[in-house]
Amino acid sequence: MKTGLILEGGAMRGMFTCGVLDVFLENGVAFDGAAGISAGAVFGCNFKSRQAGRAIRYNKRYGRDPRYCSLRSLIRTGDLYGADFCYREIPDVLDPFDREAFRENPMAFYVGATDIATGEAVYHRCTDAGAEDMLWLRASASMPLVSRPVAIGGRLLLDGGIVDAVPFEQMEKLGYDRNVAVLTQPKGYRKAPARGMALFRLGLRRWPKAAEAMAVRHEVYNRQMAEIDAREAAGTLLVIRPKESLGISRTEKDPAELERVYQLGRAQGMESLESVGAYLQ
Numbered sequence: 001m002k003t004g005l006i007l008e009g010g011a012m013r014g015m016f017t018c019g020v021l022d023v024f025l026e027n028g029v030a031f032d033g034a035a036g037i038s039a040g041a042v043f044g045c046n047f048k049s050r051q052a053g054r055a056i057r058y059n060k061r062y063g064r065d066p067r068y069c070s071l072r073s074l075i076r077t078g079d080l081y082g083a084d085f086c087y088r089e090i091p092d093v094l095d096p097f098d099r100e101a102f103r104e105n106p107m108a109f110y111v112g113a114t115d116i117a118t119g120e121a122v123y124h125r126c127t128d129a130g131a132e133d134m135l136w137l138r139a140s141a142s143m144p145l146v147s148r149p150v151a152i153g154g155r156l157l158l159d160g161g162i163v164d165a166v167p168f169e170q171m172e173k174l175g176y177d178r179n180v181a182v183l184t185q186p187k188g189y190r191k192a193p194a195r196g197m198a199l200f201r202l203g204l205r206r207w208p209k210a211a212e213a214m215a216v217r218h219e220v221y222n223r224q225m226a227e228i229d230a231r232e233a234a235g236t237l238l239v240i241r242p243k244e245s246l247g248i249s250r251t252e253k254d255p256a257e258l259e260r261v262y263q264l265g266r267a268q269g270m271e272s273l274e275s276v277g278a279y280l281q
Contacts, residue, residue: 003280004176005031005047006168009038009141009161011250013184015258016242018043018055019265020182020272025052027273029280033108033176035123035167037160040182041111041140045126048109049102056262058095060255069251080146080251087134099129110174112160112167113139116149119209121164122157144214145203156207163213165221168228168237180276181228183241190225191218238279240272 007017017040023029025047036044043055062068067085074080091097102109109126113136126133132152139150139157149156164170171179194200194214204211213220231237248261 001178002032002176003030004171004174004179005034005044006166006171006179006181007034007036007040007044008166008181008183008185009036009040009159010184011039011143012059012248012252012258013246013250013261014039014043015056015059015248015261016184016246016265016268017182018046019262019267020240020269021047021265022052022056023266023269023273024276025050029273029276031107031180031280033110033171033174035110035112035171036140037112037165037167038141038143039184041160042137045097045102045109045129045137048105048107048126049098049129050105051098051101054095054097056258058090060258062090062094063253063255063258069253074146078148080143081141083138083148087138091129091134097129102129103127110167110170111136111140112164112170113142113150113157114160114162114164114210114213116156116158116204116207116210119163119207119213121160121167121170122155123167123170124152144200144210158210162210162217163220166224166228168224168231178280180238180240180279183228183239184246186242186244187229187239189245191221193218238272238276240268240276242268 046054066072067082069081073082110123111126112121112123115122124136135152140160142150142158144158149158200214201211232239246261
């Protein structure tokens with residue numbers, strides 16, 4: 001048996017995931033492997049480095065800093081979330097990421113992104129949180145229209161949530177057969193077609209397959225949710241999710257709102273501890 005942790009994205013809805021994962025860390029819940037998409041990757045990596053509290057801490061402290069997320073950053077750098085500030089200054093200087101702990105933790109950690117030339121999901125196993133791993137984390141969370149594509153190994157990559165929002169099938173392909181998924185939408189949520197598709201097609205005009213993936217993203221996501229519900233009902237996937245819509249903006253900066261959603265995650269994590277423990281035995 002191989003146990004896996006699957007982390008959906010959702011920008012600042014990811015504070016819910018942070019709350020769940022911190023409870024897991026504090027109570028010794030461990031997995032053989034994990035896969036994260038977008039916010040699930042950039043916040044979830046702290047689970048591998050065993051840094052409970054880090055993600056909520058730096059988001060509350062720097063969320064209102066224009067270098068972190070702002071229209072000014074988008075205009076000056078091409079990225080709504082400033083790449084240098086988010087992926088160098090915070091982890092290297094302001095709130096250090098424990099790369100040694102990340103390396104030493106045997107849990108495999110996979111990050112998913114979208115190859116915009118092919119419109120397909122691609123995955124990378126992060127091993128040392130070095131320069132290449134940080135590029136993959138950045139790519140996974142680079143939302144179209146408000147982020148520059150990230151060049152890695154001859155590919156141009158954007159947000160993994162475009163084509164594979166919840167990577168449960170990827171984990172199953174890798175041999176993880178006892179999986180726990182942390183979602184950031186309540187049960188029954190279904191995604192509507194993307195608004196502003198004309199803008200997406202314009203912004204992705206050089207990459208028509210990526211634009212088409214955006215056009216059908218809601219269909220892919222809703223199909224995933226139906227498959228997840230079926231696995232949950234069959235007892236082959238344990239799902240942790242908020243009881244109702246989190247009601248938080250994707251780019252929320254208010255520390256009180258971030259803390260509110262984080263505490264909802266902690267509460268759900270505590271409520272799930274017994275069932276997770278039994279499921280992973």
